Amino acid sequence: MTVSTLVSLAPKHDGGLMLKNPVMTASGTFGYGTEYAKLVALERLGAIVCKGTTLRPREGNPQPRIAETASGMLNTIGLQNIGVTALVREKAPIWAKWDVPVIVNIAGETVDEYGKIAETLEGVPGVAGLEVNISCPNVAAGRIPFGVDCDAAAAVVTAVRDSSSLPIIVKLTPNVTHIVEIAEAVVAAGADAVSLINTLLGMAIDVRAKRPYLSTLTGGLSGPAIKPIALRMVYEVAKAIDAPVIGIGGICTAEDAIEFLMAGATAVQVGTASFVNPNAAIEIIGGIDSFLREQGMKDIGEIIGVAQMGRRT
Amino acid sequence: MTVSTLVSLAPKHDGGLMLKNPVMTASGTFGYGTEYAKLVALERLGAIVCKGTTLRPREGNPQPRIAETASGMLNTIGLQNIGVTALVREKAPIWAKWDVPVIVNIAGETVDEYGKIAETLEGVPGVAGLEVNISCPNVAAGRIPFGVDCDAAAAVVTAVRDSSSLPIIVKLTPNVTHIVEIAEAVVAAGADAVSLINTLLGMAIDVRAKRPYLSTLTGGLSGPAIKPIALRMVYEVAKAIDAPVIGIGGICTAEDAIEFLMAGATAVQVGTASFVNPNAAIEIIGGIDSFLREQGMKDIGEIIGVAQMGRRT
Amino acid sequence: MIQGTVGVVARAEVLPNVFLMHLRTPEIAKRAHPGQFIHLACDDASDPLLRRPLSVHRIGRAGVAGAKAGIYSPSDRRESSSVDLWRPAEGEVSVLFARIGKGTTALARSNPGDALSAIGPLGNGFSFDPKARNLLLVAGGLGIAPLVALADEAVEREMVVTLLAGARTESGILPAAALPPEIEYVVCTEDGSHGRQGVVTGAVAEFVDWADQIFVCGPRPMVEALIALRISPTKSAQVALEEHMACGIGACLGCIVQTRRGPQRVCRDGPVFRLGDLR
């Protein structure tokens, strides 16, 4: 019996951004893919999302950049990356030869920057889609993240939409009261899909030094600790919007991934878990397949959103 | 050498709600205190906050009510409690004999209910203060929690303030974009102190049953998993407001508590950790004392807010 | 009820994925009654976070049939081979548990000599009807765990005990050596691989008239089948329930079960309830 795990991340887009399975690696946690080439059978992945890419190269933040917390970690990498020009020159040609779609995660400090990055990536072989990270601080609005405001978020999406013919995924921040409103706003502005969640804003304090542990005081919390929050948000957003949702947050095992799919996610991204187990995504793909077989199911679609149906009694 | 750990939770209030040490037990995690009387030397606690109390008794939610998550737990107890009348009759007289202040956590579904509960508790011996839980759904506003809206939150505080001469702590929900704004609003409305955080909204899915695990679909996430988020919010709020902040969220050890104090909390509450170790709060009190001695400090005030000072270099 | 450290004296996998552990804890052994439980921490790190409740399986106490003679010093480490596998020594209690998730997996890794953090004994325990002489014990799967302590005490009191034990297959059935020899042991397996074929509740009818009192522990569907039998209230049928627990002490209200007496906490008002009170 063959089981189909094909999913489309952009059903309204030409080409549709079809993935052979719904398991992707999350931005910032799998580098440019190349770092893992020796350990992981990359061609088996649904897709790879590369490190957040900015218009110009960035050196990122001072040390310390990471702190471990209970079942999680805080990071403040500060979007260190080679910049979109180097990416087009050095990374995209490698990806073009791979048998796995690579999605470029992009980040700007102004609406204009987002548009320019998207423009630079237009028509570049090896780039299958864009994931627009709107958790970055909007320098124009006093460093408030774009993603906490419906209008700012929509403006970013419009700018990217206007500069790109690629499928556009918009990555939402969880640090908001009503994530559904933001999701609705970005879909209305032309997002093909949304991905959530990015990291939760957190802090650790070094009690010996009597100061915040990370160089930038706060950092982004990721890992299994945040899974329940992510799952709740995915459930809420999937219920509200008519576009694919990509679930992210603390996914380590096939069971975790299936929870997100059942909550309504069309696909998932594996983040921090890849640090712990570079083959986490590959093992999850195998585990989902086994689960579907065990349940006598023929298509991944049979589990997507099933937990939306009803209340437990 | 003696070390002073005395703190005031309501410096602008007559009496001040002085605690012999800054370690309290959190609402809903220590029952009415009586449940732990055999295992824990209650009189050594800074204060006890009792289970959330409503105007009328409540039976709470169906099973399952709790789910374990990575370094955390979800709960949907649903404010099961004996109601304020039974509390005044059965519990307060016991507390009046204890050598530890007991603060009553109160919860209403309308602004009016908050006022009525506060009225009922006015002048009752054994009740040292009120903690106003504004995470409850505001039935008048379509079940949106009071605590996510500055005006609704302020209205609750005003109602309680008008009905009570007790010190008032307002307990904030973390499920908001800008927690500082809510904190400022409740302090402006007359809160003597704020406590944070309540639980984060989360979900778990039972992949075998293909539905959300908890009877109410979502539940509140607590435990070590949420500590980094809580600490960040305490840091932000303590920097912004001119009233004591009580830090809550994942505190298990003295080091955890000291992180919150250094972030600017005047006191802390121990929640989920008491389930794991009923003597967690007692051990934390001892650990803070040892830390102060080790550092050659004479007063707990020497660590409160020290991490607010500066950036790491 | 105490909170403290207990020492793992022995651990053995007595059935596939089922572990028996002897814990040295004179204070709990002194106080424990059949039907009560111990709340055990599985790990010092925070995942798994919560304690796990396990029934007192047998109690090592003078005057309890399950206890072997002999006094051990607190530092005592015995190798599994030198332990009387089935009977905890004086000052010890044993627990019998299935390895199902991360908590019990961590517990199953404990070695003799390890220390675990425990709270106990917790809950109310079973109570004997002073007039009862013939006792029927009905166990589904690992529900047998608390009933063995009960059987020990009943034997001590010279009562007549029949234990009906059911499991899916023979691999879920304890050997007779695991039980006090004085009792009658009736085994049912769903696939007929050991004892009678069928579910354990099917065999209950045969013994119910004979029994003066009935004690039950097992999965929820089994308990419901027994409720459906409408056993006469004069038999004082008691059932030990399970619910997911956080505190184990009555504070969190996580373990509520609805009864005819209103919502009750399994950890503190139970885990033993009158069968007739359940809905």
Add this chain to the structure above:
Amino acid sequence: MIQGTVGVVARAEVLPNVFLMHLRTPEIAKRAHPGQFIHLACDDASDPLLRRPLSVHRIGRAGVAGAKAGIYSPSDRRESSSVDLWRPAEGEVSVLFARIGKGTTALARSNPGDALSAIGPLGNGFSFDPKARNLLLVAGGLGIAPLVALADEAVEREMVVTLLAGARTESGILPAAALPPEIEYVVCTEDGSHGRQGVVTGAVAEFVDWADQIFVCGPRPMVEALIALRISPTKSAQVALEEHMACGIGACLGCIVQTRRGPQRVCRDGPVFRLGDLR
């Protein structure tokens, strides 16, 4: 670089709170170079979450002085007593680590026979200057861990090695038996309880002219003191750095260190850097 399971063959507390562990991992043993590290998972649960990087302390490989003869089957469990404590057998590598936090505490609890998840060997490793003959190795505290593998290989290549090892007190100093016998071992303790009194960097001046090449591993202040000595670049001084790591593979950018060549990843571009490149 492989990801796989390694077997704990032996574990011993060789100094107070310092553990030596032999790991059976033919694939890593075959590939590892001195200065590289292994990224070890400490627990299957998610707290602690991240792997912990530990240097390859000695390598059991034919042609490496640290290796003892003998081939072991994968199922091999040796008791600590029957192991050559200091030398891993062929197909094994050893790690030497301080128990400081929850990760190393969990690791220190591993028993012979346990399996651990490992990724390795990772990082670049030390490199010999082809013209070098006299090597000066400078270790602060547990910084000695990777330098022993280096000493083994240098001895194999018939180089002349002096190892300066510093610690707070004698309880932090490895016995000479822990090192290849061919090397000169100079001990410094801050309290003078063993060897010379003072910090190890104080003794460096005496050997620096003699040395053709210098290898350093130790706490950051020690490294900074060495940078301040402005050792001639002709000595090709190399230093193994530490930074907090998540991936260990070059993907997360958590372990960046600023160098004269720009930001570098300790895990992939290092952990060994030219002393002269550090700022």
